[in-house]
Amino acid sequence: FSRPLSPFYHPSSYPYLRSPPSSFRFYFFMKWALQSPPPASRIFNHNIYILPTQYPMSHRRRGVGAARAGAKAYTKKAEEMNAVSLARAMETVEKLEVKLEGFAKTHKHEIQHDPAFRAKFLEMCAPLGVDPLSAEKGFWGNMLGIGEFYYELSVKVAEVCLASRSRNGGIIRVSEVKDILTQRGTKFKFADSKNKSSYSEEDIVTSVKKLSKLGSGFRTVEVGKSMMIVSVPEELDDDHMKVMDLAEENRCGAYGVVTVKGVTAELGWDHDRAKRALELLLGKGMAWLDAVGAEKYYWFPSLWMQNSNEMVSS
Amino acid sequence: MTATIPDSFKFPDFYNFPPFFTIQPVLATREKQLGQWRELILRYHTDLKIKTLVLHECPLWKNPKIERELTGDEIRLVMDDFISSGHGEWEDPQTRTRCRILWRKPEQLASDIYDWAVSNGYVNSVCTVFELHSGEFHHESLHRYFVVIFIWGN
Numbered sequence: 001f002s003r004p005l006s007p008f009y010h011p012s013s014y015p016y017l018r019s020p021p022s023s024f025r026f027y028f029f030m031k032w033a034l035q036s037p038p039p040a041s042r043i044f045n046h047n048i049y050i051l052p053t054q055y056p057m058s059h060r061r062r063g064v065g066a067a068r069a070g071a072k073a074y075t076k077k078a079e080e081m082n083a084v085s086l087a088r089a090m091e092t093v094e095k096l097e098v099k100l101e102g103f104a105k106t107h108k109h110e111i112q113h114d115p116a117f118r119a120k121f122l123e124m125c126a127p128l129g130v131d132p133l134s135a136e137k138g139f140w141g142n143m144l145g146i147g148e149f150y151y152e153l154s155v156k157v158a159e160v161c162l163a164s165r166s167r168n169g170g171i172i173r174v175s176e177v178k179d180i181l182t183q184r185g186t187k188f189k190f191a192d193s194k195n196k197s198s199y200s201e202e203d204i205v206t207s208v209k210k211l212s213k214l215g216s217g218f219r220t221v222e223v224g225k226s227m228m229i230v231s232v233p234e235e236l237d238d239d240h241m242k243v244m245d246l247a248e249e250n251r252c253g254a255y256g257v258v259t260v261k262g263v264t265a266e267l268g269w270d271h272d273r274a275k276r277a278l279e280l281l282l283g284k285g286m287a288w289l290d291a292v293g294a295e296k297y298y299w300f301p302s303l304w305m306q307n308s309n310e311m312v313s314s
Numbered sequence: 315m316t317a318t319i320p321d322s323f324k325f326p327d328f329y330n331f332p333p334f335f336t337i338q339p340v341l342a343t344r345e346k347q348l349g350q351w352r353e354l355i356l357r358y359h360t361d362l363k364i365k366t367l368v369l370h371e372c373p374l375w376k377n378p379k380i381e382r383e384l385t386g387d388e389i390r391l392v393m394d395d396f397i398s399s400g401h402g403e404w405e406d407p408q409t410r411t412r413c414r415i416l417w418r419k420p421e422q423l424a425s426d427i428y429d430w431a432v433s434n435g436y437v438n439s440v441c442t443v444f445e446l447h448s449g450e451f452h453h454e455s456l457h458r459y460f461v462v463i464f465i466w467g468n
């Protein structure tokens with residue numbers, strides 16, 4: 001005979017204990033086969049392989065009745081082993097946290113002043129679930145104070161976004177935000193103000209993530225190769241994003257501009273769909289209309305400014 | 315014959331943005347655009363100290379660098395908005411070809427004069443026009459042109 005495949009093939013329910021099927025026992029087999037699988041451990045998806053040699057002789061080669069009781073024993077054993085692994089893992093995590101705190105203390109200055117170092121440090125903290133950004137009174141808040149830094153930065157970023165909203169419809173490049181802030185010469189109250197606080201684009205992105213927790217629709221999206229901050233709660237669906245990608249990548253003639261013809265040619269949409277997407281973007285204020293004779297061009301202020309500066313300086 | 319723009323005048327970024335020369339169909343965007351036009355016209359005339367805008371001689375309506383210009387109707391729209399914001403006055407309301415640019419609004423000017431009067435003790439006393447713009451304690455912003463407008467508008 002060929003071994004029938006169990007519908008829930010989990011190693012711990014591997015049929016070591018099945019006896020050869022017969023018509024009488026087939027009924028019991030079906031009952032066993034249709035049982036639900038053992039509970040999956042939530043944190044560590046260990047595959048528990050229970051080798052038959054771990055079990056006393058009495059467990060082996062029992063009748064089919066033992067299959068049901070056996071499944072329960074396996075479940076229990078699996079839970080026990082999970083508990084042990086979990087305890088060990090928690091210990092490791094605690095040790096790591098202590099090490100991380102020590103590291104943060106010794107490198108406090110670099111973390112506060114060097115954006116690249118700071119970014120790497122946050123990367124390290126993330127998988128451990130440590131959030132040094134929360135400006136609470138805990139260890140992290142008091143010691144590093146970078147929660148304060150991100151709080152201030154996010155306020156300034158929000159200011160810039162709000163001020164430019166009427167011009168670009170609520171979507172703006174991260175690099176433009178950085179340029180505006182550097183132009184303004186913003187200083188931060190955080191850390192010593194004799195060294196000019198430097199911040200990078202990743203810092204701006206992290207502070208927007210903080211802002212997004214407040215609701216109000218602040219979020220980052222990727223358009224082509226650039227990262228943009230959206231400050232309006234309106235949804236930007238896939239069609240719109242594709243159109244903006246086109247504009248960003250200069251596939252319709254110039255940076256930041258798109259035509260209905262261009263969209264239909266590059267994306268293969270029909271005329272109506274392209275027109276609808278562009279009209280919607282126009283309505284939101286993210287695109288401005290440029291009518292030259294009978295031709296209609298749709299320009300994106302958020303994608304245009306940057307490149308005009310580049311073109312002028314080059 | 316349009317006047318040439320001197321090189322010293324620094325154009326704002328949006329002057330090179332092609333849609334700036336098409337009046338936007340979306341109202342919210344149009345508001346922003348008309349605001350930018352107001353700002354541009356005012357700053358151009360204030361910086362270069364030009365008192366009157368002659369509609370068909372003004373070089374602002376065309377930007378040859380990006381090959382865009384405003385049509386006649388659009389120019390009229392921009393001017394109507396400019397006048398209604400209080401920054402200018404038609405010299406010939408019937409034909410509407412010449413507009414006097416008010417560098418500072420009459421209200422602003424009035425408050426300036428009042429402040430000057432208060433700080434120099436001229437309240438409740440009579441003073442000549444000359445004293446206002448060139449006397450001992452004259453206020454910097456009060457040039458002769460302003461005073462003409464002020465009297466005329468009063």
